[in-house]
Amino acid sequence: MRRTHLAIATATALLALTGSWLCPAAYAEHGKGDGDKPGFVCVIEVGGDHNTDACGSISYGDNATTGQGNQVGVGGVIAPVCGTWSATGSLTDARENATATRLLDGRVLVVGGFGQGRLLASAEVYDPRTGIWSPAGSLATPRAEATATLLPNGKVLIAGGGNGTSGVLATAELFDPLTGTWSATGSMTEARENATATLLPDNRVLVAGGEAVIQLEIQPTASAEIYDPATGTWTATGSMTIPRESGTTSLLPNGQVLAAAGLTTLGPTASSELYDPATGTWTATGTLTTARSQHTATLLPDHHVLVAGGQSASSAELASSELYDPVTGTWTATGALTTARSQHTATPLPGNKVLVAGGQSGNGALASSELYDPQQHTWSPTGPLLNARDNATATLLANGNVLTTGGFGTQSLLTTTELYKHC
Structure with a gap:
């Protein structure tokens, strides 16, 4: 981590001087200043990554102090602490039952889902370096409860899902992160939503189960099919022993x-x-x-x-x-689990533990989070989400932190997104 030593007159002066600092989070650590002068180490965290470029031209002062050497947040924001959630940039569209995929360059692509009174075709991409979301084009067909798979060539395959006007979808689309555009690819042999998708070792994609139209009704299906990215086509494979979604x-x-x-x-x-x-x-x-x-x-x-x-x-x-x-x-x-839940997220963390966050209980959306220790076979509470949410997404970032997006809160759909600080 690169560090710039800065002495600030007081913690209050730090906040006043940096009121326009364009960083999601920053903090000062007690350190050594210039010569005999007490000082600070300025560490900027942008989207969870360490960066000091924004330290700018703040100069050394004579009577710098941290009080007790505690971390001081820029604009009143305290730097993320291990095991806690902090706010990051908001989505443009509130959404639930969307997909989230970490791209090869470390950005996160969020696609579709249920919006405010409508299905969404929009897509957005999150840059962990800036903590900012940007538009990423739109699907040809709005959809929710689709599958998303990162292909070895870096493209993202979105398949199936539900559409309010045409019912369950068989169509599939590809996102190219190099151009930021979407294109159609082959349609599935059976329209389905709430299915699962698995990238196989040979780079093909297995889509299985979900809900399909069977005897004029939407119900669980046992069918499965394979997508070949080399040809852009789907072929049926063996059916599961029972229908499931x-x-x-x-x-x-x-x-x-x-x-x-x-x-x-x-x-x-x-x-x-x-x-x-x-x-x-x-x-x-x-x-x-x-x-x-x-x-x-x-x-x-x-x-x-x-x-x-x-x-x-x-x-x-x-x-x-x-x-x-x-x-x-x-x-x-x-x-x-310390709290019973469904419609939650689960993310494997570096160091073997599993983070479970949010979800639904009998009383509505949950904010609580917990960690599973595979060595002890136990769950323990960790920092709660800032916003209770279910049907959200969770994505492990390259730096080991976890990004959660959207979902349904206590009263409405959410645009808010949060970062879990893993240490």
């Missing part, structure tokens, strides 16, 4: 894909199954200890899959979580 899929280290739980025509299921790309077939594997939907699934460094929360058959939020062992094909219960 609002479930999860996880790519295992052996190249197989684990589909876990989800919603069937009879309610949440506890079943899980494995897809083998070599044969194009699904086979049943171990049964979860608890049937659930609208949960999260996270691949851990030890190759186990952590499933957390969700809704039960009685539509109650779950606190239970469990682990899938790919060697034995079995599920075992692990520590329970």
Whole structure:
């Protein structure tokens, strides 16, 4: 980290001098000044990255002090502390059930979703270096509850989703971050929303399950299909053993894909199954200890899959979580969440822990967050979100921090976005 030593007369003077400082966050640390003069180290954090260019021409003073050497925020904003959330730039459009994808250059692309009284075609891109969102073109077709997959060539594949006027969608579109434009690609063999998408080791994309139009009704489907980025076409592959939507899929280290739980025509299921790309077939594997939907699934460094929360058959939020062992094909219960929740986010952090944030409880959207420790098999509270939200997105940034965007708050859709400081 580059540092510029600055002495400021007082903490109050620091705030006054930098009232127009165009940085999301900055702080002063007690340090050594010029000669015998006490001083500060000025550290600017822009979108979670360290930068000192904005320190500008603030000059040394004679009687600099930090009081007790505490961090002093520019404009009254305290620098992010480990394990806490801080505000960053706001979205142009309030949205929920959107997609969020970290691009190869570290920026984050957010696409579509439900807006205020309408479905959204708009896309926005977040730059962690500036903390600012910028327009990223628009989809040809507005959609929510679609899938998003980062392809090896850097493009982003958006597939399916729901559209208020034409129902469930089969169309797919590609975003090119180099040009900031969208283009059509091949349509899926079956229109679907609330499906899962998994990038396979051979660079193809598996889309499975979701809701489709079956016998003139939208209901869970068992069908699956493969997108080939080399040809831009979709082909049907083996169907799952049961129809499911609002479930999860996880790519295992052996190249197989684990589909876990989800919603069937009879309610949440506890079943899980494995897809083998070599044969194009699904086979049943171990049964979860608890049937659930609208949960999260996270691949851990030890190759186990952590499933957390969700809704039960009685539509109650779950606190239970469990682990899938790919060697034995079995599920075992692990520590329970401190707060029961569904429609939350789960993000694997550097250092093995998993961050779960927000979601829905019986009393509405949640602000609470918690960390899972895979070594202790326990959950512990961490800093709460500034805004309670469900159906939001969460994206791990290159610097190890987590960006959460949009969602539905306590009363309305949100434009706000936040950064979780991981240390």
